[in-house]
């Protein structure tokens with residue numbers, strides 16, 4: 001456990017080194033302020049730079065304008081869906097009613113699946129719509 005008054009290794013922005021610090025203030029689990037044992041300045045706690053493990057798993061729900069393509073990642077349905085939805089922010093959302101007819105590009109709202117985008121019409125009484133969890137075949141034009 002880290003408690004105020006205890007030593008901790010932190011990065012000192014004055015000394016520009018990972019140095020032993022004393023914890024000055026802490027809230028719950030987070031160390032807030034530390035005092036550098038070397039320059040005796042109190043500053044915000046910064047983790048030592050020496051072992052900065054970057055574990056950034058960014059989960060972007062807003063897929064708009066994703067420029068970086070370092071890896072070829074197969075988009076998940078949810079990602080594809082949110083990208084499509086982002087492009088359709090101005091579109092009218094029509095409640096899904098089986099008796100109605102829809103066409104590609106329409107946004108529908110389904111009581112169970114949520115909002116979806118009509119991808120294509122299949123035959124005369126069906127269409128494919130992409131919902132957040134998967135693409136579903138929906139019936140249309142049936143009364």
Ligand SMILES: [Zn+2]
Nearest residue numbers: 012015036039
């Ligand atoms: Zn220092």
